[in-house]
Amino acid sequence: MNAFPPGSRALVVGVHGSIGAMLARQLASSGFRVTGIDLARADAAPANVTVLQADATRPDAALRQVLGETRILVLAVSQHVLTQALPQLLPHLPADALLVETLSIKSPFAAWLADQPTTQAVLGINPMFSGDLDPAGRPLAAVPYRDAPLADAFIDLLRQWRLDVVTLTPAQHDEAMAMLQTVGHSAVLAFGQTLARSPLALDALLRLAPPPFRVMLALLARMTQNHPDVYWEIQADNPCSADARRRLLNALATLDDGVASDDHAGFHTALTALKEDLIADHPDYVDTSRRIFEFINQPPAPDTLPAFRAAIDRIDDQLIDLLGQRQALIGQVAHFKKTSQTPVMQPNRVLEVVQRCKTRGQRWHLRGELIEQLYRLIIEEACHIEYEHVGGPREPLLQRSAPAFQSAGVNE
Ligand SMILES: C=C(O[C@@H]1C=C(C(=O)O)C=C[C@H]1O)C(=O)O
Structure with a gap:
């Protein structure tokens, strides 16, 4: 039986937040009738989502009516709002509804939930990305607080959205997040504080800045774009966070001591161990850093013919690299x-x-005919590669795919 028949109602609390908006969009695209509520007003609502301005901690008549028909209640709000709102919302929610929360930290909420007289299924999710990014292919932590078929059905839905769902207990979740979030955010915040307190001006530094500095600044910039509570909860509510920060402090103190005592050999040993322990099995990260660094050092806008040509050469390099990557995938498709x-x-x-x-x-104002011309060549080559591998009779692309190539001159 389909746990969520088409047209099932979903209610998203906090629909103007990035995760709330993303979940509302995804649910609407999967055929749910989605209502979103938020305290804040916003100019734009996600497509196909009805938005009400309402306070989840004080449900009014309109909200209570929606709650009565809700199959999935998504609470994309902070822990403070969540624990205030839930006791007000639950009495109006059907007993067979599913509650989905999106907190960054799970074990304090798990302890709170254990004391609540709820019967509904409750699932925690933690998307490991901001809601303005395309979810496909990205990781998401799922924490089922109670075994329930409805929670499993929602996890199936997440997988249909092509999320890579990893299921964890609340304790496992928080332990992982201390490493995945607390440590990284602390390091970035400490970098930002050190920079802000430096007498050197950022503009002057940026003229000279090497890629790692620019990447750190970009990470800091990203952190300033989300609500501070998101980062506060990661630091303050996770029972594993204090230990994680202490480890970071210790690591910095060890570095400081080693340099103070002129332990050159120890430094070598430490860096070699990091390479062996962490990077040896993940060599693709060396390439990732190269690509990020290439990208982050955008050359200045060209203003002479040689400079324009150099810029075009760099773009051609990328076009060829991407074409090569596409072709490598075609090889795999052929095998499949x-x-x-x-x-x-x-x-x-x-x-x-x-x-x-x-x-x-x-x-980019590229003419449709240009795209058709290009893709005629690219896909013909792809099919040629596949036929070479697969064998069997060949079918001509243009005949079989005439509707894709309608522009004058392409279909000849
Ligand atoms: C790669 C595939 O095989 C062929 C090549 C395509 C391409 O280059 O994009 C698209 C459709 C197929 O006829 C595929 O089926 O996706």
């Missing part, structure tokens, strides 16, 4: 198609690819 006996030629997918790219190209 051979073992699963899937036809090489997929006219629906071809149409989807070309139309997506035409829409994307509109952002």
